[in-house]
Amino acid sequence: MGRSLKGRFWDILVLLALLAGLVAMHQSNKPLVKRLNFIAFDYYNRIFPRDTNAPRIMPENGIDGVVIVDIDEASLQHKGQFPWPRVIVADLVDKLAEMQPKSIAFDIVFAEEDWTSPGKIAELIEGRQGSGDLNLSVLRNLPDHDDILAETIRKAGNVVTSFVGSEQQIPSIPVKTVRLFNAGVSPAPEDFLFATGNFATTIDRLASAAAGNGSFTLRPESDGVIRRMPMLIAGPGKDGMVDVYPSLPLEALRVALGRRVVTVTSSKEPSSEGYGITDLKLGDYHIPIDQNGHILVYYSGHHPERYIPAWEVLDGKVAPEKIKNKIVMIGTSAEGLKDMRSSPLDKIVPGVEIHAEILEQILAGQHLERSEYFDLTELVTMIGAGLLMILLAPFVGTAALASLGFLILTGVSGASLYMYQQSGMLIDPVYPAIVTLTMFMAAAILSNLRTEHEKRFYREAFGHYISEELMKEVLASPEKLALGGEERELSVMFTDVRNFTSIAETMPPDALIKMMNDFLTPMTSAIMAQRGTIDKYMGDAIMAFWNAPVDVADHPRRACLVALEMLGQLDGVNEQIKKDAKKQKRDFRRLDMGIGLSTGLCSVGNMGSKQRFAYSAIGDSVNLAARLEGQTKTYKLPILLGAQTAEAADDLALLEIDLLTVKGRTEPERIFTLLGDADYAATPKFQSLKKAHDDMLKQYRAGAFKKARDILKDKCVSKAPKHLAEFYAMYLERIENYIKNPPQNWTGVYVATGK
Incomplete structure (x- = not known):
C-alpha cells in the first residue's frame, strides 16, 4: 500500500542519515574503499585476463x-x-x-x-x-x-x-x-x-x-x-x-x-x-x-x-x-x-x-582505466540507488523493494563488468552494492514497523493538502489521487534576472529577500492580470503558462503583452531597490531580466508523487521557452519568442532575428524579439526598421554576407532603438567573421552551444 511522506518523515530521516553515513564512510575511509576495489578489479582480471593474442594496434x-x-x-x-x-x-x-x-x-x-x-x-x-x-x-x-x-x-x-x-x-x-x-x-x-x-x-x-x-x-x-x-x-x-x-x-x-x-x-x-x-x-x-x-x-x-x-x-x-x-x-x-x-x-x-x-x-592498446571521474560516477550511483530506495520505500511493499534492490545490484554489477570487459574501465560495483543492500534492509525493517499505521498515515498526510470533503472521497476511492493530465496548447514563459548571483553576493539576506519580493510581486501581478498561471518560482526565475487550467483564447498575445509589461515594470522596481540601497548605505545594482516565450503542445496536470503534487506543465515547448530565455544573454535582447508565438501575435512589434537550433534540439526554430505593442508596430519608425531588418536578414540567410553587413550598418543601426545596439553589434561581429571565414554548406542556421 502507498504511504505518505509526512507520516514516514522519521523513516525517511533515518534512511537519509544512514545513506549520509555510508557516503561519508566512502569518502573518508579511502583505504577501505580501495581494498574493496581491489577485490572487485582483481576478480575481473582473473576471469577476463588480457588477451595475449590480440593484434598490435600499430x-x-x-x-x-x-x-x-x-x-x-x-x-x-x-x-x-x-x-x-x-x-x-x-x-x-x-x-x-x-x-x-x-x-x-x-x-x-x-x-x-x-x-x-x-x-x-x-x-x-x-x-x-x-x-x-x-x-x-x-x-x-x-x-x-x-x-x-x-x-x-x-x-x-x-x-x-x-x-x-x-x-x-x-x-x-x-x-x-x-x-x-x-x-x-x-x-x-x-x-x-x-x-x-x-x-x-x-x-x-x-x-x-x-x-x-x-x-x-x-x-x-x-x-x-x-x-x-x-x-x-x-x-x-x-x-x-x-x-x-x-x-x-x-x-x-x-x-x-x-x-x-x-x-x-x-x-x-x-x-x-x-x-x-x-x-x-x-x-x-x-x-x-x-x-x-x-x-x-x-x-x-x-x-x-x-x-x-x-x-x-x-x-x-x-x-x-x-x-x-x-x-x-x-x-x-x-x-x-x-x-x-x-x-x-x-x-x-x-x-x-x-x-x-x-x-x-x-x-x-589494451588498457585498464581508472579515471578520477569514476569516483564521482560511483558516488552518484550509490547516492542515486540509496535515494531511490528511500523515495520508493514509503510507497511500495517489501517484495517490490527487494525486486528493485535486485535490479539495482544486477544493473550496477553488470554495467561494471561490461565496462571492464569492453573498455577496460574500472568502475567499482562493491560499495554501491553494499549501500543498496544496507538501504534495503533498513527500509524493510522500518516498513514492517510501520505497516499497522497505514490508514492513519493516509488521513494525517492527505489532510494537509486537500479538503475534508475530498478526503472522504479519497479514503473511499484512493485512485482519485492518481496522477493525471491532458495535452493542451500552452504559451509558456520563463524569466530570469541577469547576473543575479553576483548581485545577491553583495547583499545581506534580509535586503535580498525584500528585493526579490519587490521584484516578483509586480511580475506576478502582470501574469495574473492576463489570466496566466504561475507554475513555480525558482529563486529569481519565474515559470508561467497560459491556457490552463482554463481556456484563454488569445494566450500567445497575452503572454507577449505580459513580457512588455514586465519590462515596463522594471524601472519602478529598480527605483525602489535604489531607494533601499541608499537607506542601507550600500551600492545599487540595477536589475535586468531575460524573458523566453514559446507556444505549443504540452502535457499539463497534477505532477509529482501519489502524495504530493503540483499543477505543472512539461513538454518540448516548455524546454524551448527555457532555452530562449537563456539565449537572451547571447543575443543581447530582453525578450525572445518562438515562431508559433510570433505568428499568433503578429499585430505586435516583432522582428525575426535568427534561425536557431537551441541546445537539446535538432531542428532549427525561427526566433523573434518583441519591441512593442500593436500601436508601436503601426508607427512609420518601426515599419522602416522592420523593412531594413528583414532585408538584412534575407541577404544574411542567402549567404550574401557583405550585402547583409552593408544594410545592417547603413540602415538598421540608424533606425533601431538604443536597446538594439548591442544586438546589432553582435550580429555585425558574426557577419564579419563569416566574411573572413565563409561557412561551408551554409543553411542560415545558427547552432547554440550553450543553454
Whole structure:
C-alpha cells in the first residue's frame, strides 16, 4: 500500500542519515574503499585476463612483441652465480644484437664496477703482495670488463640500462637519455609524480653508452600486490634540481621506436581533460595514466612461452626469429636474486614479467582505466540507488523493494563488468552494492514497523493538502489521487534576472529577500492580470503558462503583452531597490531580466508523487521557452519568442532575428524579439526598421554576407532603438567573421552551444 511522506518523515530521516553515513564512510575511509576495489578489479582480471593474442594496434612500426631473456636457475647452473662477469653480459648483449631485436632492456642495475675485471684483480693482489710482480702489469693492461660491456652496448645501439628508487642514502643521479616535452601550459609534471629521494643507478660508463635508461621502480599496494607502475618518476637531478625520468618499459618502447621525445601533459586546474598528469604520448601511442603518472597493469598471467633462458642465448641455442624485431627484457626469475613480486593473477611473479606485461598492453592498446571521474560516477550511483530506495520505500511493499534492490545490484554489477570487459574501465560495483543492500534492509525493517499505521498515515498526510470533503472521497476511492493530465496548447514563459548571483553576493539576506519580493510581486501581478498561471518560482526565475487550467483564447498575445509589461515594470522596481540601497548605505545594482516565450503542445496536470503534487506543465515547448530565455544573454535582447508565438501575435512589434537550433534540439526554430505593442508596430519608425531588418536578414540567410553587413550598418543601426545596439553589434561581429571565414554548406542556421 502507498504511504505518505509526512507520516514516514522519521523513516525517511533515518534512511537519509544512514545513506549520509555510508557516503561519508566512502569518502573518508579511502583505504577501505580501495581494498574493496581491489577485490572487485582483481576478480575481473582473473576471469577476463588480457588477451595475449590480440593484434598490435600499430603493426607498421615492425615491433613483433616482447620476449624475456631470463637469468633463471638453469642459467646460473650453466654460467655460474650472479652477478656474472661483465664479459658474459657483453656476450649476451652481442648475441642478442646479432638476432636484430628492436631493443634490449636490462631489468638489472649494474650499480658497481665489475670486480672480476683484470685491473680490479690486480689491485687486490697488489694490496696483499706488493707491486713488484710482473704479472700485475700484464693484468692491468688487459681490457676492463666494464669497458668491454660499454663498447658492446654502444655497438648494439638499442640497449636500455636501468635504475631504481632507493631508500638508502645513495648520492647517485641517473643518466638521462630522453627528452621529456611538457605539452601542458602549467605546471611542471614533477609536481604530481611519485618522487624518490635517492636512486640506485647503473654506473655512468654503461648508462652513458646505452640508447636509453629507465626506472624499474615498482610500487606494491598495501597488500603487497603490484597493480600499477609509475611510467614517469621524479627524483634528484643535476644542480640539486628535481628531474623527471622515464620507466624502463617506456624507455624500451622509445628505443624500439627510434624516438627521442616523450610528450607529457599536465594541468594544475581541473578540466575536461583532467587534473595532474593528463596525457602521456610516445610516437603514436597514447598511454593512459592516472594523475600521478601511473599505468594500471592489465595482466594476462604467466606464460612460459614469453621466456627464453639466458644460457640458451649464450650457447647459441635460440632461433633468431624468436628475437628478431622483438623488445627483449633481460631479467631474472631465480629465487635467490630477490626480484619476485605478486600480481592479482599470480602470488609470485618475476618483476621483469610485469614490465613485459606493460609493454604488451601498450603494443596491443589494451588498457585498464581508472579515471578520477569514476569516483564521482560511483558516488552518484550509490547516492542515486540509496535515494531511490528511500523515495520508493514509503510507497511500495517489501517484495517490490527487494525486486528493485535486485535490479539495482544486477544493473550496477553488470554495467561494471561490461565496462571492464569492453573498455577496460574500472568502475567499482562493491560499495554501491553494499549501500543498496544496507538501504534495503533498513527500509524493510522500518516498513514492517510501520505497516499497522497505514490508514492513519493516509488521513494525517492527505489532510494537509486537500479538503475534508475530498478526503472522504479519497479514503473511499484512493485512485482519485492518481496522477493525471491532458495535452493542451500552452504559451509558456520563463524569466530570469541577469547576473543575479553576483548581485545577491553583495547583499545581506534580509535586503535580498525584500528585493526579490519587490521584484516578483509586480511580475506576478502582470501574469495574473492576463489570466496566466504561475507554475513555480525558482529563486529569481519565474515559470508561467497560459491556457490552463482554463481556456484563454488569445494566450500567445497575452503572454507577449505580459513580457512588455514586465519590462515596463522594471524601472519602478529598480527605483525602489535604489531607494533601499541608499537607506542601507550600500551600492545599487540595477536589475535586468531575460524573458523566453514559446507556444505549443504540452502535457499539463497534477505532477509529482501519489502524495504530493503540483499543477505543472512539461513538454518540448516548455524546454524551448527555457532555452530562449537563456539565449537572451547571447543575443543581447530582453525578450525572445518562438515562431508559433510570433505568428499568433503578429499585430505586435516583432522582428525575426535568427534561425536557431537551441541546445537539446535538432531542428532549427525561427526566433523573434518583441519591441512593442500593436500601436508601436503601426508607427512609420518601426515599419522602416522592420523593412531594413528583414532585408538584412534575407541577404544574411542567402549567404550574401557583405550585402547583409552593408544594410545592417547603413540602415538598421540608424533606425533601431538604443536597446538594439548591442544586438546589432553582435550580429555585425558574426557577419564579419563569416566574411573572413565563409561557412561551408551554409543553411542560415545558427547552432547554440550553450543553454
